[in-house]
Amino acid sequence: MNWGVFEGLLSGVNKYSTAFGRIWLSVVFIFRLLVYVVAAERVWSDDHKDFDCNTRQPGCRNVCYDHFFPVSHIRLWALQLILVTCPSLLVIMHVAYREAKEERHRAAGGDECRRIYPDPGKKRGGLWWTYLLSLIFKAGVDVVFLYIFYHLYRNYTLPRVVKCELAPCPNTVDCFISHPTEKNIFTLFMVVTSCVCVMLSIIEAAYLIGKRCRECFLAGGGTSRRHSRDCQLSHAEPADTGGQVFHGADYKPPMASIPPAASAPDTLPEEEDLP
Numbered sequence: 383m384n385w386g387v388f389e390g391l392l393s394g395v396n397k398y399s400t401a402f403g404r405i406w407l408s409v410v411f412i413f414r415l416l417v418y419v420v421a422a423e424r425v426w427s428d429d430h431k432d433f434d435c436n437t438r439q440p441g442c443r444n445v446c447y448d449h450f451f452p453v454s455h456i457r458l459w460a461l462q463l464i465l466v467t468c469p470s471l472l473v474i475m476h477v478a479y480r481e482a483k484e485e486r487h488r489a490a491g492g493d494e495c496r497r498i499y500p501d502p503g504k505k506r507g508g509l510w511w512t513y514l515l516s517l518i519f520k521a522g523v524d525v526v527f528l529y530i531f532y533h534l535y536r537n538y539t540l541p542r543v544v545k546c547e548l549a550p551c552p553n554t555v556d557c558f559i560s561h562p563t564e565k566n567i568f569t570l571f572m573v574v575t576s577c578v579c580v581m582l583s584i585i586e587a588a589y590l591i592g593k594r595c596r597e598c599f600l601a602g603g604g605t606s607r608r609h610s611r612d613c614q615l616s617h618a619e620p621a622d623t624g625g626q627v628f629h630g631a632d633y634k635p636p637m638a639s640i641p642p643a644a645s646a647p648d649t650l651p652e653e654e655d656l657p
Contacts, residue, residue, distance in 0.1 A: 402586035432560030446546035469516030521583035
């Protein structure tokens with residue numbers, strides 16, 4: 383594994399995450415990934431070899447082991463960690479796409495052209511939805527794997543002895559699991575850290591939605607206040623300007639009333655007879 387590339391990915395995820403996202407990343411990296419790599423793999427490395435049954439019937443031990451351990455804890459945790467960390471990489475890819483688009487736009491229009499994304503890493507528009515959906519996906523993956531572990535291994539614990547009656551076992555045989563107490567401790571530890579990650583993802587999603595609603599509310603309140611202030615100014619009386627009143631461009635002076643003309647006499651005077 384190239385730790386330089388891995389460190390670059392972690393720094394990118396940490397850069398574009400909120401405070402809750404940074405806590406989630408610390409829990410995943412320290413309490414899940416490192417525990418998985420350093421300790422958990424070694425605990426489950428001998429699970430099949432040390433799975434002993436009180437019979438020498440060929441194939442009985444393999445059949446019983448496959449029945450009680452259909453999927454190894456290690457492989458399930460590996461798949462879970464891969465699916466949980468992929469959405470964070472999608473956020474980094476989205477930011478990189480924004481930065482590349484901004485560079486192409488500036489190369490085509492020059493440095494003085496209007497920028498498409500003033501801050502490509504700011505969670506606005508499509509990046510906000512990508513980040514929110516990544517949180518929902520991460521929480522959903524952890525919940526699904528918690529259900530899978532509970533369905534395969536009741537109460538997330540392993541018994542010390544299991545009884546197997548499957549063919550080709552000649553009868554009911556007792557099979558013994560290696561290091562059951564140690565495995566139960568690591569299983570419960572991984573389950574608790576998964577629950578913590580689910581809670582952090584839900585809290586972060588609620589924080590993003592609440593912050594966005596607050597911004598929209600403040601923007602709507604500012605618009606309504608500006609509108610009411612403009613209306614008050616438009617309906618205000620003109621100020622005293624020393625006898626002079628200034629009106630707007632659309633002011634029309636009132637027309638002067640003209641008194642009605644004197645009514646003409648009903649009959650005109652008779653014209654004089656011409657000589």
